[in-house]
Amino acid sequence: MNDLDQINAQRRRVLLGMGAAGVALAGSTLSCPAMAASPAQVTEAPNSDKTQDRHDFHGQHQTGIVTPRPACGMLVSFDVLATDREDLERLFRTLNQRIAFLMTGGPVAQVDPKFPPMDSGILGPVVTPDNLTITVSVGESLFDERFGLASAKPKRLIRMVGFPNDALQPELCHGDLSLQFCANTADTNIHALRDIVKNLPDLLLVRWKQEGSVPPQAPAKPGTPAQSARNFLGFRDGSANPDSNDKKAMEQIVWVQPGSDEPAWAANGSYQAVRIIRNLVERWDRTPLQEQESILGRVKSTGAPIGGSHESQVPDYAKDPHGKLTKMDAHIRLANPRTAATQANLILRRPFNYSNGVSKNGQLEMGLLFICYQADLHNGFITVQTRLNGEPLEEYLKPIGGGYFFTLPGVIGDKDFIGRSLLDATQPKTTA
């Protein structure tokens, strides 16, 4: 942190109304720690000047999809406990209210200390948004007989079906509703989850949850392209991801368009595919580098396609029709063959690395919390994954959970609420 940052940090603390103690504390940090004069505690909170970063909850699309991916992500799948439409609407309205608050931040309501506090307090008395996005999606099972939504089910929404290499654990699969939390720190995501769990005890039951992270790296030097984060196989992951700033591309690849063959209410929503993909990392780490690289189709150090020098290079498979350079069954070649026809199968990936303890054999339980978005689930994830069936990388992967969900359209203004268009589509008299 340079001096300017520290002054800014101090100003923020004052603005946040932390009072004299806060000012005094901030003042003391102005002296350089290297001068050894200022006291320092090992347990002092790490500094961040990003705690006030926030996204507007309202908009045509939900946030957390084309929004740049922060360091921490969490996917939580729920069973919906509501038994009728009235309760389902209460669920959506409460979710809407909590998400709007959590993404904005602000002081927590105080209650008589004889009562349990309204908030877990993890982020202190003033909740910091910390770049938080919460993305709401619904599973195929929400469209069963309970709420009369069957007629409005998105056309391509199905219950996830296992692929040949999957070893799905039932307790880690599917769900009526998913929430994707993304923020600068894991604690911000956890705070948000606990807030939602506390506020919806009769309507939501956590079914499974997976947290993950991606390593931050120094900003790219001016004039050089940004690089993708590395996954737990040690490779840059997301190199071929479409440009999320390209509105037109996002309309084609990610967002269900008005006038498509999907139900009208679903316009500006997206399909979310989630996969918990265990990586067999000990075995991977015992694999020769050249084999790792030929399995993936990329150079491990740079992320460049085989034979290339930098990550953003596009491999020219037309010049390599027999797979001499990039094998025909290399991961990146199967996933994205770069032909005109396979442009229809592009997806927007938003993965996080996860690490969960150890197996009974003493092997590390870690891998990729794969999340991707697309306007067409069949042309997108399902087609891509089907092409990958049998790829050599499968020896090192075991998908163990996940599910397919439909990410609801965004919330337009204060009168709207998440899920309203879905409810309206099946019962026109529901109003905001």
Place this chain on the structure above:
Amino acid sequence: MKKSPLALLVALGLLHAPLSAFAATAPLDLVGPISDYKIYVTEQLDGFASHTQQFTDAVKKGDLATAQKLYAPTRVYYESIEPIAELFSDLDASIDSRVNDHEKGVKAEDFTGFHRIEYSLFSEKTTEGLGDLADGLNNNVKDLQTRVAGLTFPPEKVVGGAATLLEEVAATKISGEEDRYSHTDLYDFQGNIDGAKKIVDLFRPQLEKQDKAFVAKVDKNFASVNTILAKYKTAGGGFETYDKVKENDRKALVGPVNTLAEDLSTLRGKLGLN
């Protein structure tokens, strides 16, 4: 019960603390319900002690079938008064600890009490080698009776007990891990719920004065839970094993249970207890 509150307090041993200190934490209109609660706990403990005697007798006689039959109905008493029983953590551990409380599992020397005996009766299907455990359990239960008789019931523990019982349900009953060998969890489930309901009932007038809608909501959720539990009652007044509980019923229990846990966590605040 038409004795004066003060006479009752003396009779019930509630006045170990000086009256002034007691009055500071318990407004006078809480005195009645708290003494009534002590009567309830005392009655439950009487039932618990006599049933434990029969249960341990059967174990010691080597009567496996009777011991298995008496296991669950005996525990119900304990489950309904857990907030008070838990005040004596040493006894609670030796009477009611579960296998996962012990690093060495069933082999742990300090794994005693109901669940250790449950393991032999239902998993090993034997009463062999249980003599000392049966005697120990019986003695601990009698000890608990004596200690509770001499206990001043702290009002915040009594009122807070309703939430404690629901936390028990939420944490161990929904998953069916309380009685993992006998699968008789529904008895314990009902015991916890009845014990919590009793506390709400005792303070009903005070709570209704404060917040009628709250009490109605709590009643509705108790009723929802009881309706589902009733589906699994057997002809003899017992319950089906937990593996018989249908997935949709298990799920339907979660909402009311978690909501009760949230709502009952405000009881102390509503009654102004510190």
